[in-house]
Amino acid sequence: MNSFPLPDFDVLWDYANPAETEVKFRQLLPQAEFMGNTSYYLQLLTQIARAQGLQRQFAEAHNTLDIVAPLVQNAASLALARYLLERGRVFNSSGRPEEAVLWFQRAYQSAIAQGEEYHAIDALHMLGIAAPPSERLTWNEQALTLAEKTNNPQAQHWRGALYNNIGWTYHEAGQYEQAMAMFQRAYVFQQTTGNAKEIRVARWCVGRSLRSLNQIQEALALQQTLYAEWAASEEQQAGYVSEEIAECLAALGRLDESRPYFAEAFAMLSADPWLVAQEPERLQRLYRLSQSDV
Numbered sequence: 001m002n003s004f005p006l007p008d009f010d011v012l013w014d015y016a017n018p019a020e021t022e023v024k025f026r027q028l029l030p031q032a033e034f035m036g037n038t039s040y041y042l043q044l045l046t047q048i049a050r051a052q053g054l055q056r057q058f059a060e061a062h063n064t065l066d067i068v069a070p071l072v073q074n075a076a077s078l079a080l081a082r083y084l085l086e087r088g089r090v091f092n093s094s095g096r097p098e099e100a101v102l103w104f105q106r107a108y109q110s111a112i113a114q115g116e117e118y119h120a121i122d123a124l125h126m127l128g129i130a131a132p133p134s135e136r137l138t139w140n141e142q143a144l145t146l147a148e149k150t151n152n153p154q155a156q157h158w159r160g161a162l163y164n165n166i167g168w169t170y171h172e173a174g175q176y177e178q179a180m181a182m183f184q185r186a187y188v189f190q191q192t193t194g195n196a197k198e199i200r201v202a203r204w205c206v207g208r209s210l211r212s213l214n215q216i217q218e219a220l221a222l223q224q225t226l227y228a229e230w231a232a233s234e235e236q237q238a239g240y241v242s243e244e245i246a247e248c249l250a251a252l253g254r255l256d257e258s259r260p261y262f263a264e265a266f267a268m269l270s271a272d273p274w275l276v277a278q279e280p281e282r283l284q285r286l287y288r289l290s291q292s293d294v
Helices: 018-035 038-054 058-072 078-093 097-113 117-130 133-149 158-172 176-193 196-212 216-232 240-251 255-269 273-278 280-290
Strands: none
Touching (some): 018 038, 038 078, 058 078, 117 133, 133 158, 158 176, 196 216, 216 240, 240 280, 273 280
16 A cells, blocks of 8 residues: 555645645545545545635535535544534635534534644634624634634634734724724734735735725825835735725825726726625726726
């Protein structure tokens, strides 16, 4: 039998390219099956389902998870926790958050019972997204408490995402000062542990919060700096920086200057299937404001 170890498939994830990630995962399935590593095989299937969900192939994702379900039903294993998590994610992404919450609660209970703090925090963070707005802060704070007290370095890394999520929870509630405080914590955290893209995203959130606090000139300067940094990098910004520059220019009454940025933002963001499905009015507004006859 082949004695070569199976690779850590989690490091193969490229969330910006789920189709390519799915191909990589499927290439590992025969080897995992041949070696008889059932746990690895089932966990890999859950991640294939996650990749399908990110491609908005929800029926296919549920079908993949249906393969896993009978094999983890009565197990106390990491495969079970990951199965519950991914089932919840598919429900949430397909617009069924009430069902998703039940799966995330089960995922948390399963993960915490096995001492899998990373996945327990993942489940809590998903509850902070899928639960009713009045409950989201509580779930996120519970996740952050666990992330800040754990000795697991991988689980500790959740802090950046949780500072960010809590910041957006405050922002959506109109509590902009509290949001800014959390976004600044996220930025400091990413400066220590994040890559260049994660640091830029954290700064973008600070800039977005500045606009909400009506500090438009400061917000514009920050976004323009990010725009230049992204242009100099090997990565393309997704359109959010262009959108913010446009919004700041419009807020300052510089409408002619704003239109090319609105147009650029629309061109980039309208290529995102999630935004097309979830925020069509936002995209329509970007297009409208990009037109010279507005």
